[in-house]
Amino acid sequence: MKKIALIGNPNVGKSTIFNTLTGMHQHTGNWPGKTVSSSKGIFGFKDKKYEIVDLPGTYSLIANSEEEMVSRDYILSLDYDLVIVVCDSLCLERNLNLVFQILEVTKNIIVVVNLMDEAKKKNVDINLNLLEKKLGVKVLGTSARSKIGIRELKEEIYNFKTKESINNSKVIENSSFIYEVSKKSNDIVSKVVKENANKKEKIDYFFDRLLTNKYVSFPLMIILMMFIFWLTIIGANYPSEILFNLFINVENYLYNFFSFLPIWLNDLLINGILKTLGWVVSVMLPPMAIFFPLFTLLEDLGILPRIAFNLDKVFQKCNSCGKQSLCMMMGFGCNAAGVVGTRIIDSKRERLIAILTNSFVPCNGRFPILLVIISVFLTSSIFFKVSILTLLIIFSIMTTFLISFILSKTLLKGYPSSFTLELSPYRRPQFIKVIIRSVFDKTLHILARSIIVTIPVGIIIYILANTGMLNTINNFLDPFGKLLGLDGVIITAFILGFPANEIVLPIILMSYLSLGTLTDYTSIVELKKILVENNWTILTAINMLILILFHFPCATTCLTIRRETGSNKWMIISMILPLLIGIILCVINSFIFLVN
Amino acid sequence: MRTTLDKLELGKKAKIISLNNSNIKRRLMDIGLIEDSIVFCYLVSPLKDPIAYKIKNAVIAIRKSDGKDIEVEVL
Numbered sequence: 001m002k003k004i005a006l007i008g009n010p011n012v013g014k015s016t017i018f019n020t021l022t023g024m025h026q027h028t029g030n031w032p033g034k035t036v037s038s039s040k041g042i043f044g045f046k047d048k049k050y051e052i053v054d055l056p057g058t059y060s061l062i063a064n065s066e067e068e069m070v071s072r073d074y075i076l077s078l079d080y081d082l083v084i085v086v087c088d089s090l091c092l093e094r095n096l097n098l099v100f101q102i103l104e105v106t107k108n109i110i111v112v113v114n115l116m117d118e119a120k121k122k123n124v125d126i127n128l129n130l131l132e133k134k135l136g137v138k139v140l141g142t143s144a145r146s147k148i149g150i151r152e153l154k155e156e157i158y159n160f161k162t163k164e165s166i167n168n169s170k171v172i173e174n175s176s177f178i179y180e181v182s183k184k185s186n187d188i189v190s191k192v193v194k195e196n197a198n199k200k201e202k203i204d205y206f207f208d209r210l211l212t213n214k215y216v217s218f219p220l221m222i223i224l225m226m227f228i229f230w231l232t233i234i235g236a237n238y239p240s241e242i243l244f245n246l247f248i249n250v251e252n253y254l255y256n257f258f259s260f261l262p263i264w265l266n267d268l269l270i271n272g273i274l275k276t277l278g279w280v281v282s283v284m285l286p287p288m289a290i291f292f293p294l295f296t297l298l299e300d301l302g303i304l305p306r307i308a309f310n311l312d313k314v315f316q317k318c319n320s321c322g323k324q325s326l327c328m329m330m331g332f333g334c335n336a337a338g339v340v341g342t343r344i345i346d347s348k349r350e351r352l353i354a355i356l357t358n359s360f361v362p363c364n365g366r367f368p369i370l371l372v373i374i375s376v377f378l379t380s381s382i383f384f385k386v387s388i389l390t391l392l393i394i395f396s397i398m399t400t401f402l403i404s405f406i407l408s409k410t411l412l413k414g415y416p417s418s419f420t421l422e423l424s425p426y427r428r429p430q431f432i433k434v435i436i437r438s439v440f441d442k443t444l445h446i447l448a449r450s451i452i453v454t455i456p457v458g459i460i461i462y463i464l465a466n467t468g469m470l471n472t473i474n475n476f477l478d479p480f481g482k483l484l485g486l487d488g489v490i491i492t493a494f495i496l497g498f499p500a501n502e503i504v505l506p507i508i509l510m511s512y513l514s515l516g517t518l519t520d521y522t523s524i525v526e527l528k529k530i531l532v533e534n535n536w537t538i539l540t541a542i543n544m545l546i547l548i549l550f551h552f553p554c555a556t557t558c559l560t561i562r563r564e565t566g567s568n569k570w571m572i573i574s575m576i577l578p579l580l581i582g583i584i585l586c587v588i589n590s591f592i593f594l595v596n
Numbered sequence: 597m598r599t600t601l602d603k604l605e606l607g608k609k610a611k612i613i614s615l616n617n618s619n620i621k622r623r624l625m626d627i628g629l630i631e632d633s634i635v636f637c638y639l640v641s642p643l644k645d646p647i648a649y650k651i652k653n654a655v656i657a658i659r660k661s662d663g664k665d666i667e668v669e670v671l
Contacts, residue, residue, distance in 0.1 A: 060626035093652045094628040175625070182630045208639055208648075208655075217642045309657050313643035316659065322646070346623075418620040418662045420627060423639075423648055423655040 001042075001049045003079065004157065007071055007102065008086030009095050010034075010057030011424045013114040016144040017086060018054035021154070025441055029299040030429075032057060032422045033326065033344035036067040038074065045154045053080070056343075059094070061101045061172050066343040066351075075105055076169055081162040084153075086112045089119035089126055089141070090425070092193055096185035099135065101172050107165035109137045110156055117143035118425070123198040131192045145430065204426055211306045221307060222390065228294050229386045233371060236286035243285065247278030264466075272462030273455055275513075279506035280450050287368040288446060293438040295332060300429035304329055308421060316416050318401050319408035321350040323421060324357075328400065331361040333442065335553050336560040338363075343564075347417040353404050355561055356574050359553035360400045361393070365446060365502035366548050372505060373548075376528045377541040396549050399581065411573070446502070449556075453500040460496070461507060465514035474511070484583060485543040485590035487535070494547065499555045504548070539593045543586045550582030597670045602647065602663030604637045610668035611635075617665035628652035629666065 006014050010032030019026055022041030028034060038055050055074055056067035063069040075083065085102055087095035092113065099111055111131075119126055132139035138156055142149030171177050211217055255270045298304065304326055312322025323345050331338030338358040345351040362370060374388050408414060464470035474488035481487040489511045497504035509527070512534045531540075552558070552575040562571040604610050612633050615621045628651045629635070638655055639648035646657040 060622075062622055062626065064623050091652060091654045094654060097626065097628075175621070178622075178625050179630060182625070182628075182633070186633075205638075212639050212641055212648075214642045309639075309641050309646065309648065310643070312657070312659070313641060313645045316645065316661075322657075416659075416661070418617075418623070419646065419657075419659050420620075420623060420662075421646075421657040422627070423657060425655075 001051050002081045002162075004050055004052040005055060005074060005080045005083045006052060006086060007055045007075060007083060007098070008057060008114075009059055009088060009091065009098060010422065012057065012086050012088040012091075012095065013144050014057065014086045015054055017084075017112065017114065017142065017150070017153075018052060020144050020147050020150050021052060025437060026054060027437075027441070029296075029304075030302040030424055030427050031299065031304045031326065032424060033067065033323070033341070036340055036343040038070055045158050048158060050157065058098070060098060060178075061105070061169070065346040075102060078106065078167065081108065082157065082160055083109050084112055084157075085109055086114050089113050089115045090122060090124065092126065093185045093189040096135075096188060097178070097181050100181040100184065103135075103137070104168045104171055106167070107137070108160075108162050110153075110160065111135060111137055111139045112149075112153060113139065113141045114144055116141040117146060117148070118427075121198075122200045123196040125194040125196070127192045127194075131188065134188045134192065207426060208306070208423070211303070212310055217310050221310070222394070224298075224303075225393065226386050226390050228291070228298075229389045230382065231294060232287050232291045233375070233382060233385055233389075235290040236368075236371070239286040239289075240282050243282035244278070247274070247282055251275060251278065268459065268462050273458040276454050276458035276461070276503070276506050276510050277451060279509055280454050280503055281447070283372055283505065284365070284368045284450065284502045285443065285447055287371055288364050289439055289443045291367060292333060292364055292442050293435045295329075296434045296438045296442075297429045297431070299329075300427065300434055302424050302426040305421060305423045309423060312419065312421070314401055315404070316419075318405040319350075319414060319416050320353045320404045321345045321347065321416065322419055324350070324354040324400075324404070327354050327358060328361045328397070331358045331363060332367070333364055334446075335359045335361075335363045335557040339557060339560045339564055347414075349408075349412050349414045350417060352412055352565065352570065353407050355564060356407060356570065356577055357400045357403050359557060359574065359578055360396050360403070360550065362396065362549055363501070363554075364442070365450070365500060365554065368502070369505045369548050370545055372527070373541050373544055377531065377536065378538070392545060392549065399550070403577070403581070450500050450502045454503055454506070457496055457499075457503060457507065458510070461510050461514065465511065470511060470514065483590070484547070484586040485539045485593065486547070486586070487540075489534070490540075490544065490547075494551055497554075498552070501548075501554050539590060543589055546585045546589065547582045550578040550585065552576075552579050599668060599670060600664045601635065601649070601658070601666035601668050602660040604635070604647075604649075604663075604668060604670065606637050606640055609634060609636050609671040611671060613667040613669055615666055617662065620662060620665075624658075624662075624666070627656055628654070634671070635668065 006018055008014050015026045015028045015035050022043045024041045026039055035056050038053050040053050042051050055071040058068040058071040061072045063072040083102055085099050128139050128141050140153055251270055251274055258266045308322050308325045311325045315322045315324055327338045327341045330341040335358050339355050342351045342354040345354055374385050379385055473492055477491040478488035481491045489508055493504045493507035496507050512530050558571050561574050612631055615624055636650040638650045646659045648655050648657045
């Protein structure tokens, strides 16, 4: 089997080409740094099979950050038969610098000029034949998003004959080499590329000015956030009710159907497992399934780097890196992914700050809990729901700034290092593809994970409740819970919810139901009844929101932090830090309520 | 007129004369900031820093603290 490496500048569509070649579904996004680790895939063409490696984007073979190191090491290892260098049709000159660097390592190259459709839109002509002559290696044009040129690429890969070549990579390190290469690229591009007047550039400029305007940008970011929350709340409401009712009917039906089983077993299966599962699916799934695609659309559109651009100054003041905001935005999807995403940050110190504070933004698993608590307990007005949620997120972002600053003055002392960020051009998102992919890859993945966790936890709760041990544990934790303005059940739920945050609320409800007298509920509205019956007040709800934002990250995230930092110490700090903040805020809040 | 990149006004073009910070010199060269190349001041962030420049057709944000080590000739 032949080995192929896929390399190129950040955000030129390597992962899209990888996906179209292999039929796999690597996540793609319109911002530099989306792919931070390499991924392997296999594809066949005619009678041959190929292994292809998608490398993180890099501007050069001299690595600055973790992800770029992956790419450099792979290229220098020469452990492949062919390198495909992917170039951006609109940034050909800079992209050629990388081509020339790789040519010093190997001559087994195919150059793919991707995003030809964008060049066409921008009225830019590229003479690929001339480019091929100038470079002396095969050059192909593709528009990977619409699969144009992929067949030809496969054909070219099939016919490619790997030659012996001389590795001359030492020369890359010289500044004079880069200077020469830059001259050469400039010269080539001036002959190969013909730019004509275009409208797209003016439209891009208009949006760039708007999104980064002194007065408009920040209100606009907040309105955008509110709009997404509004869509999520509106959209999730109805499917939640339907799923909820469906589960109740199925539970009743199955309970009767399995009446031949011993009562305890039937009870365990239906009231223990299925009921908890019903909660997770009906309460958590709809908001996830709506929020995530919306977020992915923004990502595809190219909004994320602009937000990072707007916020960088604040991060600079906190002695950290503006790219941290990109990692935070990934954290909204999943904190573990956000932690991996910190690889785009060059400085080790700044990267650690980003890792330790990533769980301050609520991930997709915690987001619906916030939503449910706000909906059932704080307000019924959609406008206030959205506003409270937005304020919470702003609060968590502010906390990130504050803690980043404190960390940079204590555990992770230092000054901000240099920072460069490419603002990628806006692209029209592929709506249908985004929705399908985010539902299948992300939502179902998270759902599967919570189901896997729910089943054993459901069993544990059932057993604990029926042996009276749940009561004992709750009573034991109750004083601590009361101190935080909560109760023992909630504390137990947070501990049992360590494997997956999305089951915290279901655990609380199951515990209340199994301990209390109210076991009959027919709609989500009655959630409030259960909570009130168990002495929830406004204080409980607010402190619950605080603790959801600030407690230890889930098990997956913790393990990811250990892997990324290579140390238990940072993992433990990443657990204690948010927990401490959560506890302090809860205690203060309880005290304020007590005084009033 | 000679100045440093961070002082280049919005909408103005300049030619790079020299990169004086050796720590990030290589990184800047890799993204196309190299002696004799042309930069265009494209966007200023709402908090005045960083500033985005058009460099070889790409828009790249650079902090003022990094830009002050880059000498340019305003065109």
